[in-house]
Amino acid sequence: MSETKSKFNRRDFLKGSAGVAVAGLGSTLFSTSAAAQKPSFPGNNGSSDKNFWKQVQKEFTLAKDSVYMNVGTTGSMPKSVMQTFTENNEIVAKYPWDMQNKFGSWPYVGEMVADIAPGFGADENEIVLSRNTTDGMISVVSGLDFKEGDVIITTHHEHIGGTSPLFVAADRVGATVVEIEIPVYTGDSPLTKEDFVQAFSNEISKHGDNIRLIMFSHITYKTGTLLPAKEICALARDNGIPTLVDAAHTIGMMNIDLHDMDCDFYAGSGHKWQCGPGATGILYVRQEAERLERFWPSDRRPFYLVNSSLGEDRYSMMSLVQRMQYIGNDHYPAKQALTDSCKLWDEIGRDKIEERVLDLSALCKEELAKKIPGGIFYCPPNRELSSGLTTFDPLAGDVGDGGARLTEFRDRLREDYGYIIRTTNFPLHLGDTTDTYALRISTHLFHDEDDVKGLVEAMAHLYERMA
Numbered sequence: 181m182s183e184t185k186s187k188f189n190r191r192d193f194l195k196g197s198a199g200v201a202v203a204g205l206g207s208t209l210f211s212t213s214a215a216a217q218k219p220s221f222p223g224n225n226g227s228s229d230k231n232f233w234k235q236v237q238k239e240f241t242l243a244k245d246s247v248y249m250n251v252g253t254t255g256s257m258p259k260s261v262m263q264t265f266t267e268n269n270e271i272v273a274k275y276p277w278d279m280q281n282k283f284g285s286w287p288y289v290g291e292m293v294a295d296i297a298p299g300f301g302a303d304e305n306e307i308v309l310s311r312n313t314t315d316g317m318i319s320v321v322s323g324l325d326f327k328e329g330d331v332i333i334t335t336h337h338e339h340i341g342g343t344s345p346l347f348v349a350a351d352r353v354g355a356t357v358v359e360i361e362i363p364v365y366t367g368d369s370p371l372t373k374e375d376f377v378q379a380f381s382n383e384i385s386k387h388g389d390n391i392r393l394i395m396f397s398h399i400t401y402k403t404g405t406l407l408p409a410k411e412i413c414a415l416a417r418d419n420g421i422p423t424l425v426d427a428a429h430t431i432g433m434m435n436i437d438l439h440d441m442d443c444d445f446y447a448g449s450g451h452k453w454q455c456g457p458g459a460t461g462i463l464y465v466r467q468e469a470e471r472l473e474r475f476w477p478s479d480r481r482p483f484y485l486v487n488s489s490l491g492e493d494r495y496s497m498m499s500l501v502q503r504m505q506y507i508g509n510d511h512y513p514a515k516q517a518l519t520d521s522c523k524l525w526d527e528i529g530r531d532k533i534e535e536r537v538l539d540l541s542a543l544c545k546e547e548l549a550k551k552i553p554g555g556i557f558y559c560p561p562n563r564e565l566s567s568g569l570t571t572f573d574p575l576a577g578d579v580g581d582g583g584a585r586l587t588e589f590r591d592r593l594r595e596d597y598g599y600i601i602r603t604t605n606f607p608l609h610l611g612d613t614t615d616t617y618a619l620r621i622s623t624h625l626f627h628d629e630d631d632v633k634g635l636v637e638a639m640a641h642l643y644e645r646m647a
């Protein structure tokens with residue numbers, strides 16, 4: 181029987197012995213007193229350097245009365261980024277005509293793109309500052325010249341922002357979208373990168389030369405599994421197939437080298453792990469999409485420019501991404517804020533951020549396994565397949581109708597203990613008619629060990645109350 185909510189006071193818990201989170205809540209993480217100014221991070225000694233990460237935490241302005249661990253849905257702008265964002269919005273409001281030349285010359289984003297491209301291992305003629313992952317996915321998919329009989333391969337754990345344009349594009353011309361079952365960790369047998377590559381390889385061998393695109397998430401939003409993108413892209417390349425990667429969760433979380441990965445398109449969010457403002461994203465188009473000329477049949481046009489308001493004849497001197505960038509009047513302060521956030525990440529060190537995120541997620545898994553030993557993990561334990569998303573069902577399948585008990589668990593965790601996470605649901609196997617449910621925890625650079633331990637303490641406490 182569940183304990184009624186009214187009998188429990190969250191403050192009691194946070195003050196009590198189980199309230200490890202108190203340290204996190206009272207720490208510099210949520211301090212708002214420091215003036216927002218250009219931050220610097222001297223003496224970066226890696227993931228275990230507590231003082232260093234405390235300095236990083238001071239950059240954020242998240243509310244003190246809770247611990248926000250749902251970055252996978254959306255992030256939180258750093259203070260210095262937000263301050264400049266506000267100033268730039270004021271400039272645009274006061275001087276809409278020339279914006280006081282704040283963003284350089286038309287089309288105003290050139291310097292921004294040049295600033296951030298190296299941080300992702302890309303050239304400036306390969307990056308578009310898009311509106312979000314969905315926008316990037318739609319821009320790419322609707323520009324590809326699909327025909328009847330074509331096959332598009334994707335996985336059974338994709339987000340609707342990626343699959344929706346695929347299904348529409350395929351439907352229009354009589355192409356087929358084939359979802360493959362990728363392995364899902366359930367706590368039994370370990371998974372390797374090869375298991376994922378094999379799943380794609382098996383499907384490729386079934387369709388011969390008809391496959392026109394492979395689309396997959398670098399990190400699945402369902403379970404937080406990191407797919408071996410470089411290896412999948414190599415397999416696709418060897419078979420002459422273009423790749424479109426859904427990067428909603430990697431931008432700002434992982435240290436990405438796009439040239440090394442060698443995909444054709446990479447569409448991600450700026451507002452999630454990269455902590456830019458809402459409606460910002462990053463889209464990578466490899467070298468003017470020129471490889472499609474080799475991969476695409478000769479009767480096809482490689483790539484149509486759909487999402488642009490610049491005609492090709494007049495602007496033929498501009499690169500493809502410059503033309504894709506221009507979609508009418510834009511939100512330049514938002515794009516500058518995303519750029520500022522990217523530069524902050526570069527300064528902190530994207531390799532250090534990735535290491536820190538993975539260390540905190542490893543700690544989260546370790547603590548959960550210790551404190552709620554009967555629960556089920558859906559994120560693989562091995563680092564090579566891990567991300568900042570931890571998916572876990574403390575109720576071991578006893579989640580109620582439509583996951584109702586797990587939803588209650590999530591809500592009580594927020595209301596009674598102050599930890600904000602979300603639920604996730606997915607078909608474990610392709611074709612499952614009922615979903616599997618889990619909680620999804622995001623650990624990022626503005627968290628620390630106390631936050632993670634406090635969350636798990638709270639989950640263990642709530643688990644006992646709901647038993």
Ligand SMILES: Cc1ncc(COP(=O)(O)O)c(C=O)c1O
Pocket residue numbers: 252253311312313314315338339341342397399400401426428429448449450461
């Ligand atoms: C894997 C994945 N793709 C795409 C999206 C859509 O992201 P956006 O809001 O940036 O369009 C999400 C959002 O959660 C996601 O998890």
